[in-house]
Amino acid sequence: MRISNLQSLPMTTFSEENSYNKNNPYSSQLLVNRMLTEGSDKETRHFELSLKDSGLSYEPGDSLGVLPHNCPKVVEDLIEATGFTGSEEIEIAEEAICLKDALTFRFACTVLSKIQIKKFNELAQSSALDDLLKIENKEALIEYMWGRELIDLFKEYPQGELSVEDFVGLLRPMPPRLYSIASSLSAHPEEVHLTVAVVRYDTHGRKRKGVCSSYLAERVGDSIPCYFHPNKNFKLPDDTEKPIIMVGPGTGIAPFRAFIEERKATGSTGGNWLFFGDRSQKTDYLYGNEWEIYQKDGLLNRLDLAWSRDQDRKVYVQHKMLEKGAELWEWLDDGALFYVCGDASRMAKDVDQALRAIAQEQGSMSEEDSAIWVKSLQKEKRYLKDVY
Numbered sequence: 357m358r359i360s361n362l363q364s365l366p367m368t369t370f371s372e373e374n375s376y377n378k379n380n381p382y383s384s385q386l387l388v389n390r391m392l393t394e395g396s397d398k399e400t401r402h403f404e405l406s407l408k409d410s411g412l413s414y415e416p417g418d419s420l421g422v423l424p425h426n427c428p429k430v431v432e433d434l435i436e437a438t439g440f441t442g443s444e445e446i447e448i449a450e451e452a453i454c455l456k457d458a459l460t461f462r463f464a465c466t467v468l469s470k471i472q473i474k475k476f477n478e479l480a481q482s483s484a485l486d487d488l489l490k491i492e493n494k495e496a497l498i499e500y501m502w503g504r505e506l507i508d509l510f511k512e513y514p515q516g517e518l519s520v521e522d523f524v525g526l527l528r529p530m531p532p533r534l535y536s537i538a539s540s541l542s543a544h545p546e547e548v549h550l551t552v553a554v555v556r557y558d559t560h561g562r563k564r565k566g567v568c569s570s571y572l573a574e575r576v577g578d579s580i581p582c583y584f585h586p587n588k589n590f591k592l593p594d595d596t597e598k599p600i601i602m603v604g605p606g607t608g609i610a611p612f613r614a615f616i617e618e619r620k621a622t623g624s625t626g627g628n629w630l631f632f633g634d635r636s637q638k639t640d641y642l643y644g645n646e647w648e649i650y651q652k653d654g655l656l657n658r659l660d661l662a663w664s665r666d667q668d669r670k671v672y673v674q675h676k677m678l679e680k681g682a683e684l685w686e687w688l689d690d691g692a693l694f695y696v697c698g699d700a701s702r703m704a705k706d707v708d709q710a711l712r713a714i715a716q717e718q719g720s721m722s723e724e725d726s727a728i729w730v731k732s733l734q735k736e737k738r739y740l741k742d743v744y
């Protein structure tokens with residue numbers, strides 16, 4: 357069977373450095389895989405990947421795209437649920453490959469999409485899925501997809517005889533995952549570092565894991581297919597005297613480790629203020645020793661920490677911002693750039709709201725004016741976000 361929507365993954369050579377991308381990834385050796393949250397019920401890891409002799413470069417603020425492989429057990433279970441053996445031969449970009457290898461290296465075979473459920477239902481003809489796919493049931497569909505995987509469709513809506521062509525027709529190419537880079541090349545020549553929250557949860561009677569975060573978490577010394585994804589909109593100011601305010605709870609801390617390393621390497625004199633937060637100071641203080649040293653050395657002028665689960669009520673980074681509203685307003689008045697990284701769904705919105713509240717309180721602005729002021733900060737490229 358010929359699959360035309362997938363490109364093969366060729367071996368890369370160092371001379372092709374500029375052409376590395378998701379279809380032609382660079383093979384980087386994983387040098388370090390270290391737990392950052394020992395004792396926590398959450399698993400966040402630090403990774404160091406080698407760029408040795410590749411000539412590749414990146415800037416603080418950029419991301420790394422990683423092309424993961426699916427877990428062998430996940431592939432095995434899916435093959436069993438669909439009634440195949442795994443040895444069925446298919447063709448991808450004129451290359452013959454067995455189904456098991458295609459599921460391991462080429463296709464996404466966990467996270468569901470609406471189009472996939474639609475295609476599945478063309479075969480399954482289920483009235484329950486028909487209902488779920490109706491436009492008015494958008495929310496219910498999102499809820500159904502959250503925490504379910506392709507295997508659940510086969511278990512919940514058993515298929516009769518299924519051809520390998522029909523099955524492969526349901527699959528989409530493995531999408532890369534982006535990770536904000538946590539290192540500066542000036543501090544770590546020929547290396548790129550990442551900070552990754554490993555997705556693990558139990559749903560519908562099965563233990564699940566995020567494809568890419570667990571792929572990285574379960575590897576040491578392997579070659580990782582990856583490529584750089586530049587982000588022009590999340591950069592340090594060219595003027596090294598400009599102060600910066602960084603808000604990065606959880607894995608949102610990643611680019612700020614890169615920023616501080618770069619500020620140190622370039623001898624920047626502008627002030628540096630970091631707001632970091634996570635569950636508990638004892639177990640989730642990501643790179644805590646580094647922040648303490650930077651603070652002692654005077655490079656990190658202000659450090660505000662929000663531990664959400666160290667007391668009865670939740671304390672988040674935006675609460676710390678509000679507590680320090682007067683000084684934060686002064687920094688912004690002095691021309692500081694304001695950066696936010698991490699969760700887009702709630703945190704970034706709450707931080708935005710806190711910024712408006714500070715403008716209202718400290719700048720005596722109306723609600724409307726504070727919204728205009730925040731927009732103007734964005735327009736001036738002084739309010740920059742890397743949220744996901």
Ligand SMILES: Cc1cc2nc3c(=O)[nH]c(=O)nc-3n(C[C@H](O)[C@H](O)[C@H](O)COP(=O)(O)OP(=O)(O)OC[C@H]3O[C@@H](n4cnc5c(N)ncnc54)[C@H](O)[C@@H]3O)c2cc1C
Pocket residue numbers: 419466467501502503504533534535536537551552553554555556557559565566567568569570607608610742743744
């Ligand atoms: C620009 C950018 C930068 C990023 N930077 C970072 C970074 O620095 N560090 C980082 O860790 N991540 C970062 N991410 C997120 C990262 O790209 C991945 O999305 C993340 O690692 C999850 O990928 P995965 O393959 O492990 O999980 P997937 O296999 O993609 O699984 C995710 C799916 O699992 C399900 N799911 C997840 N949690 C639960 C739960 N609790 N209950 C039920 N279902 C659940 C949902 O269906 C969800 O869609 C970034 C994303 C972007 C876009």
Ligand SMILES: NC(=O)c1ccc[n+]([C@@H]2O[C@H](COP(=O)([O-])OP(=O)(O)OC[C@H]3O[C@@H](n4cnc5c(N)ncnc54)[C@H](OP(=O)(O)O)[C@@H]3O)[C@@H](O)[C@H]2O)c1
Pocket residue numbers: 397398399400553554555556557605606607608633634635663664665670672673674698699702703704706
């Ligand atoms: N399933 C898992 O085991 C697991 C664990 C961690 C992360 N993850 C996933 O990994 C991704 C990234 O994790 P992460 O480490 O970057 O972040 P995170 O674990 O989601 O959150 C980091 C910190 O931000 C706090 N927070 C929660 N809501 C907030 C808000 N509205 N405003 C400000 N702070 C808020 C959290 O507090 P509280 O959590 O105490 O509310 C925590 O202290 C998330 O998308 C998450 O789904 C999965």
